[in-house]
Amino acid sequence: MKSKSRQKEIKKILMTGNEAIAQGAIDAGCRFYAGYPITPQNELTAYMARCMPDSGGVFVQSESEVAAINMVFGASCAGARSMTSSSSPGISLKQEGISYIAGAELPAVVVNIMRGGPGLGNIWPSQSDYFQATRGGGHGDYHSIVLAPSSVQEAYDLMFLAFDLADNYRNPVMVLGDGILGQMMEPLQVTSHKSQVTGQKAVVCLPIGKATSQKTWALTGCEGRNPNIIKSFRMKEGDLEKLNLALQKKYKAIRQKEARFESLFLEDAKIIIVAYGTMARIAKGAVGMLRAKGKKAGLLRPITLWPFPEKVFKDLQARNSKLKTLLVTEMSYGQMLEDVKLALDGKLKVEFLGRAGGGVPTEEDIIRKAGKIL
Amino acid sequence: MAKVKIDIEKCKGCFLCVSFCPKRLIKPDSKLNRRGVRPAKMEIDSQCLGCAMCAVICPDCCIEIYK
Amino acid sequence: MKEAQKIFSRPRSLRNISTHYCGGCGHGIAHRLVAEIVDELGIRERVIAVAPVGCAVIAYDYWDFDCSEAAHGRALAVATGIKRVRPQNIVFTYQGDGDLAAIGTSETIHAANRGENVTVIFINNAIYGMTGGQMAPTTLLGQRTATTPAGRQIGVHGAPLKISEMLALLPAVKYIERVSLHSPQEVLKAKSAIKRAFQSQIDNLGFSMVEVLSACPTYWDMPPKKALDWIRDVMSKEFPLGRIK
Structure with a gap:
């Protein structure tokens, strides 16, 4: 527009x-x-x-x-x-x-x-x-x-x-x-943007009141077509299971295609700080300070939390044999930690640093904890 | 003269049409429909006024009227 | 013999299938009246219905035009979203007493107060049908239900909620009428009221609602005709019929 x-x-x-x-x-x-x-x-x-x-x-x-x-x-x-x-x-x-x-x-x-x-x-x-x-x-x-x-x-x-x-x-x-x-x-x-979704054409939103030709399922009045129904209620035997199977298929596709993350120094890090959102900014600062002291720290920042970027975690050991520990930091008490552990499946040591209720772990907190681990 | 056509398979046997027919021409049928209820039946077609009271009150839209 | 003309039949907008409603239930009549009005006003191709949670949850299987579901009580929030982005469509909700006047009271009052240009068909049968005959906000005093086994008492359960009268106080509400389905004559009056409500929306006047007193023979524990008589003799005394605003 x-x-x-x-x-x-x-x-x-x-x-x-x-x-x-x-x-x-x-x-x-x-x-x-x-x-x-x-x-x-x-x-x-x-x-x-x-x-x-x-x-x-x-x-x-x-x-x-x-x-x-x-x-x-x-x-x-x-x-x-x-x-x-x-x-x-x-x-x-x-x-x-x-x-x-x-x-x-x-x-x-x-x-x-x-x-x-x-x-x-x-x-x-x-x-x-x-x-x-x-x-x-x-x-x-x-x-x-x-x-x-x-x-x-x-x-x-x-x-x-x-x-x-x-x-x-x-x-x-x-x-x-x-x-x-x-x-x-x-x-x-x-700036101007294009659809970032792989292989899919962007769906352009038309001004209010205009029919959306690409959303053929939308409720716009049934002129020239059969009526559309939008519902989640599936009472007929087997119907709800069918919907759930379709959803699971969709989630599988999303898991395969849409996981996103940002990383720093994955190849030579001995410790990788895992954090998302605001916490990842603090973690990034801590990684820089650790590097300045000659300590080999890296950063892994999931951008999509669901789907969780499992693959990059699973591949860490193969990419970097010197890597020993991941330090998960959160402004909560070990929530993303579970996804990290699930992705690693016990293959690497995982430590945790978190505060919540208004408390925010600082760069110093991360450096101190990383220092103890290293 | 009017004609009342009742879709007996859709009829649930509430008999509101029976109650509201001003000339009491509709009666419960003696046979059951596939639902297992006795549907409404127009007994004396020839006297029907075509007032459509039966169709208007029918909750299941079973009644068509021809005049 | 002159060829007979069809003078009454199923409206185009009502699918030719049996409903799941109990014998004598008012929903079937109300569905048909809405479909008749949609046909008469020629709006089938631009109407969008919002179905409730309750006995009429699958109303979209019976009407032959675009429909959405809504979570219990949220029909008027959903309708607000639809109408605001597609003001050229005719949007209505079809809600029961529990949906509109208990769990959805907030959505109802605020959609009405904003003057959303939508139409509400409010089915008041003084009971929760779908879940097995529990007390509704509109249950009459003394009425026995699954959750008021000794009858509704004012000091314990409160009085029947007159949501139509409450909504009539709001300046943006343009049309409210209470009708009943207890006889063919009343059904025809109900049809006129529903037509006026839709016409009000077509004319962009604002919020319009028709409260329909409707029978639930099953959970009133009455034969169908007796249930209609109960509306006439008892329920309509508590909920007087006629134009409220």
């Missing part, structure tokens, strides 16, 4: 992570947003309120997180690229809707700017919703695709991928950030 001249123009602007996610979504063709206020993601909702109408889209402040995710269900039924955002307690409320979206095979993007839990917790950054995000979260055998940006630029960029993946797989996609990423301000380069 952008004019050609605008696509060529390369802009650099200063933005918070929350705003970059909102702008990224709009630039990726999102035309429906519903959300309910919750800290620390309020700037995202406010940005959408300000900018969505100018982009020809719809902004609704819903009466609850439950209503917001169900409005997204509706807008997605009608063919629009749709999203909602919230923070941990609000995301818990959205789980019902996410399960229905997964069951009805609708595309939708959900942003979680995580805060401390359990319960009302606090408004400090946290990564404690990893299990909820990667294991499904709601009822039933389903997965959301989970993307974890670690900078404002990446938060913007991943919104394009999020909507492409959602449309191509007709599956919920969660963008998992935390309070630091949401509130942090960094320079951002807004």
Whole structure:
């Protein structure tokens, strides 16, 4: 929808992570947003309120997180690229809707700017919703695709991928950030994007009210075709199992094709720090400082948390015989740790460093722990 | 003169049509349908007014009226 | 003999299959009325229905136009999403009393208060049918249900919830009428009300709702005709019929 001249123009602007996610979504063709206020993601909702109408889209402040995710269900039924955002307690409320979206095979993007839990917790950054995000979260055998940006630029960029993946797989996609990423301000380069999904043509979102020719399943009124039905309810004997088998097939394809990660010094590291999102920025700093001291540290940063980039973990030993230990660091108490251990299948030693409830492991904490291991 | 056509296989035997026929022309049939219920049956076709009260109240859309 | 003309038959928008509803259940009549109005207004190709959770959960199998499901109580949030991105379509929800006035009360009130230009067909049968006859928000005082075995008592369970009257207080609500399916005459009145509600949406006036008093012979433990008489003699005294707004 952008004019050609605008696509060529390369802009650099200063933005918070929350705003970059909102702008990224709009630039990726999102035309429906519903959300309910919750800290620390309020700037995202406010940005959408300000900018969505100018982009020809719809902004609704819903009466609850439950209503917001169900409005997204509706807008997605009608063919629009749709999203909602919230923070941990609000995301818990959205789980019902996410399960229905997964069951009805609708595309939708959900942003979680995580805060401390359990319960009302606090408004400090946290990564404690990893299990909820990667294991499904709601009822039933389903997965959301989970993307974890670690900078404002990446938060913007991943919104394009999020909507492409959602449309191509007709599956919920969660963008998992935390309070630091949401509130942090960094320079951002807004550029034109193509679909990053292998072998798939990008699904372009058309302006509100126009039929989406590529979404033949969407509810647009049955003019010139048989009626479409969108549902997750399968009462007839065997039908629900059939749906589940189809979902499992889809998840297998996603596991094979869509795992993404970033790595540093995997070839010669004696210790690899594993971290995602904000924690990976801190880990990256620690790796640099360790290297400066002559200590061979490396970094492995999963970008997709589901599918978890298992293969790179499985191949580590074969790539680097000097590697002894992985140090998993999280702003939670050992959630991603389980996926790392599952991927390694007992082949390498895994240590853990984590804090939560507002506590954030520092570079010094990581260096100290790594020093003990080395 | 009107004609009432009842789809006996769709009939669930609630007999609301029987109750609301102003001339009491519809009766429960003596035979069962495939559901195992006695469907409604137009007994005295010749007196039907074609008022469609039976069709309007039928919850299962079993009744067609010709006039 | 002159060839007889068909003067009453199944509407185009109602599929020619048997429903799963119990004998004498009002849902079948309400489904047919909606289908008749969709046909009469010529909107079959642009209507989008949102089906509830409850006995009418598979309403989309019976109507022959685009339909979505919604989680229990969330139909009006789903309808909001659909209508906001496709304002040229005619969007309606079909919800029972538990769906609309208990678990979905919040979604109902706020969609109405925002003046979403959608239509609601609200089936009030004073009971939860699908789950086995439990107390609904609209269950009458004294009415025995699976969860009020001694009858609903005001001090324990609260009074029957009059959601239509509550919604009528909201400025963005443009049309609300309570109708009943207890006789052919009332069914025809209900049809007129449903038509007015859809016309209100076509004219972009805002939120419109028709509350339909409908029989549940199975969980009222009454033969079908007696259930209709109970609506006439008892239920409609608690829920008076007519235009509310």
